[in-house]
Amino acid sequence: MTMNRMSSVGNCSLELRDIGHQFTDHPLFSELNFTARPGDVTAVVGPSGTGKSTLLSIMAGWLKPSSGAVVKTSIESTGWVFQNPLGSPLRTACDHVVLPLLGKGLRRAEAENLALELLETFNLLHVADRQFRVLSGGEAARLMLARAAALAPDLLMIDEPTAQLDMATAATVNAVISRIGQSGSIVFVATHDVSTREACTRVLDLAKFQSGRLAGAGHLGGAGKPAKAGSFMRRGKKLRGARP
Numbered sequence: 001m002t003m004n005r006m007s008s009v010g011n012c013s014l015e016l017r018d019i020g021h022q023f024t025d026h027p028l029f030s031e032l033n034f035t036a037r038p039g040d041v042t043a044v045v046g047p048s049g050t051g052k053s054t055l056l057s058i059m060a061g062w063l064k065p066s067s068g069a070v071v072k073t074s075i076e077s078t079g080w081v082f083q084n085p086l087g088s089p090l091r092t093a094c095d096h097v098v099l100p101l102l103g104k105g106l107r108r109a110e111a112e113n114l115a116l117e118l119l120e121t122f123n124l125l126h127v128a129d130r131q132f133r134v135l136s137g138g139e140a141a142r143l144m145l146a147r148a149a150a151l152a153p154d155l156l157m158i159d160e161p162t163a164q165l166d167m168a169t170a171a172t173v174n175a176v177i178s179r180i181g182q183s184g185s186i187v188f189v190a191t192h193d194v195s196t197r198e199a200c201t202r203v204l205d206l207a208k209f210q211s212g213r214l215a216g217a218g219h220l221g222g223a224g225k226p227a228k229a230g231s232f233m234r235r236g237k238k239l240r241g242a243r244p
């Protein structure tokens with residue numbers, strides 16, 4: 001990586017070509033075709049066990065599909081936000097966002113300022129100095145999203161971000177996911193939550209790719225797109241690869 005490397009924002013794409021997968025004799029899904037581009041926030045939906053998490057793993061490159069190909073163009077970094085928030089218990093919330101920024105080459109003061117701006121956007125400023133172990137479930141979930149925004153990956157996988165949250169807390173997480181859509185990242189969100197689905201701009205329904213049925217991917221009109229977090233992620237993308 002070189003200093004001030006130009007970001008690939010806008011040129012990335014992820015294409016699923018005739019993807020199929022099976023762990024047993026029974027196919028999970030097949031003939032799945034879908035292309036995602038920067039700014040797309042795609043809800044991956046379907047009943048439990050239809051393969052949502054499996055598809056995220058295939059797209060991330062962790063799992064080889066039984067058939068078809070994942071074609072990635074200019075995707076250099078992939079981020080994950082797992083269902084169960086995974087943090088360092090004794091580190092503060094702020095540290096969780098500062099550390100990836102330091103890893104990108106920002107000076108500490110700059111990283112801390114940007115981290116605090118991000119925490120404010122994700123409604124976490126009041127817990128900035130609290131240790132991860134004392135955060136509530138919703139705070140921890142939002143922190144994982146804030147950290148992902150700081151990392152600003154080309155491709156971001158989010159698995160069931162609201163599964164363990166009450167409705168009010170889930171609503172704040174959904175609002176944040178909607179904002180991440182402005183980032184220029186390609187985002188996939190596996191979810192059962194109708195509200196999360198509505199916060200996305202596209203939907204990929206795995207139930208429609210069972211037994212070889214085609215289609216099932218489409219655009220959702222008019223999903224909310226508040227802009228703030230996106231600007232942070234774009235800044236992060238410009239910084240990606242920088243050295244101090």
Ligand SMILES: Nc1ncnc2c1ncn2[C@@H]1O[C@H](COP(=O)(O)OP(=O)(O)OP(=O)(O)O)[C@@H](O)[C@H]1O
Pocket residue numbers: 023028046047048049050051052053054055190
């Ligand atoms: N490594 C594996 N080996 C064998 N079977 C697996 C493996 N991983 C997942 N499965 C099975 O594949 C199916 C799809 O799993 P997956 O976790 O992708 O579903 P999901 O749609 O994410 O479900 P949920 O909504 O419950 O999270 C399940 O029946 C699961 O038991």
Ligand SMILES: [Mg+2]
Pocket residue numbers: 052053054159160190
């Ligand atoms: Mg799953």
